[in-house]
Amino acid sequence: MSNKTLPAWVDVGVLPLLNVCLAFIVSGFVILLIGESPLEAVKYIITGAFGYDEGIGYTLFYTTNFIFTGLAVSIAFHAGLFNIGGEGQAYIGGLGVGLMCLSLDNFLPWWALLPFAIAAGAAFGAAWAFIPAYLQAYRGSHVVITTIMFNFIASALMVYLLVNVLIEPGSMAPQSRSLMESATLPSMQDLFAAVGIDIANSPLNVSIFLALICCVLVWLLLWHTRLGYSIRMIGFNENAAVYSGINTRRIIVITMCISGGLSAMVGINEVMGAQERILLDFVAGAGFTGIAVALMGRNHPIGIVIASLLFGALKQGGAELSFENPDIPNNIVVVIEGLVILFCGALTLMIKPGAEKIFLKLTNKKESANV
């Protein structure tokens, strides 16, 4: 009986759930340590994230960002590449989106502009990922190091451009002018208002549909195309891939470019959707959260959507928590996020043997009872 393994639904469903619960229990102790009530904290986080329309809007808005960056990280993971540069790629991608919008928003409505903006953003993000990819594939510089470096270069470049070039004349803040109203993506409250439902103001916009489309496309690409097969093969065993005639260098560069292009879609959500202008630090850590999302989502689009939702809820619920109870500092939310990442990412296999035993015992009992 011991050679029996866990069924898939336990492995990808129950185990992560247990890990998340563990993370929350430990977080609860941390909150107890600073003298606050963990139950109250959980209540604020959950009602803040899902309890009312504005909260849901913000949760899904963050989720959108995390889906993009999570997909970006996961596709690189499949090729055995650790792309830590999602932050910079999203930043530069947002620049591409913003530049395209700024130059065409006088002439085109949003639906005509959107394809151009996506193309420009993807091109910018891909270009930003291309250099580390090329260095990895052809020069052997490790992609982890170079992508981290490129995050800093991206932020330096953006500050330079926003302070010196793109700044709206006479403005105090280093940010571009606002996009024309007609060129910004419709927000969810606009969509709902069109069918006569009134919901609260939130930055959630149609980008979330783009995120879901990207999930399907990534799934198709990875499991139903020749390129996807090559990507996964490199990830499993690069030598075998070379032996079977795959041009690994080329595939590595292509994978990283796709990854960068996906990260860049954060720019669609933020620049064209929520902020309606290019401004400093709009990525705000989404690129790094994407790593955790991909880890937790087991690099599968469905998992990534669920993990993104969790992190989106944590982000919005956490903001609600520090709003409602100022004695719980903002950093506690970072601690909770960190614990979730720790348990779901680094310690993902810790509870597996124990869970396996319990599960098998339970099923054994059932079987013997049936007999």
Next chain:
Amino acid sequence: MKRQFLVLSAAIALSTSAMAAEFKPAVVFDMGGKFDKSFNQSVFDGVEQFRRETGVRYREFEVTNPSQREQALRKMAQRKADPVLAIGFAQATALEKVAKDFPNTKFSIIDAVVDLPNVQSIVFKEQEGSFLVGLLAAMKSESKVVSFVGGMDIPLIRRFNCGYAQGAKYAVKDVTVISNMTGSTPSAWNDPVKGGELARSQFDRGSDVVFAAAGGTGVGVYQAAKDAGKFAIGVDSNQNHIHPGTMLTSMIKSVNVAAYNTFKTAQDGTWEAGFNTLGLAEGGVDWAYDQHNKSLITPAMKAAVEKAKADIISGKIVVHDYMSDNNCPSL
């Protein structure tokens, strides 16, 4: 009858205490948080002082991403917080939207201008204070080279830099001003190691007085100046006490006072919407002179700086504002 009176007076007492409790000020800090050893922290000091003196608790929120600015301001207004104090130029766009939706709530914003009937905009003329410390730096310098270490490279910090350069050149025509910015991310406000490196490289290039307008990064700059036997100039609050003998002076920008006054005036009913531009004349910016730097400031320097101060207030000297045209003629 007596009992009724008692109940009534109790009810009145309750309702008055309820009214007193209704004063609910709120502050929304910007990215960087209230412990950024710089701008936000200065605000925090101001509102804490208010809390200690009056015992009134205030609501607060620290923004961690751009979308939260509008969310937080809106939420404060929804929860009937009044006044709501927004910190930093980055919140101007969000405040504009929210203030329109809550016309009966009082909003104040520091470091930006929002032109609405229920918004008080508080901005500082950092260039004027920087002019004075630039003048002192140039007079103190023996090498005729003075330098500037900025935090994050944004227009606001260039305004400090520009006033500083103009002041230095006003005092000594052929002085050289070296300028460096610490970085391009918000971490530049809190990077004392890099601040020290920049200061040392400026000393190597001949500078002997350095002005740091870089928040927590300044600590490293001052330490480097002390180690090299040069002079340094503090910023925001009076930092002369950090290294007496090294700190030539400090450029005071009274953000804490502005934050305190916002709550205080709202409480006693004298809060007014409109623009509040705080320069030398209004005491919003100034140079620091106390027992720690007395021995470093010669009578000639003191006379010159006081004269320049009077001339700026009277309009005889016009200090260029970098933000007016995104250009600095003195650099």
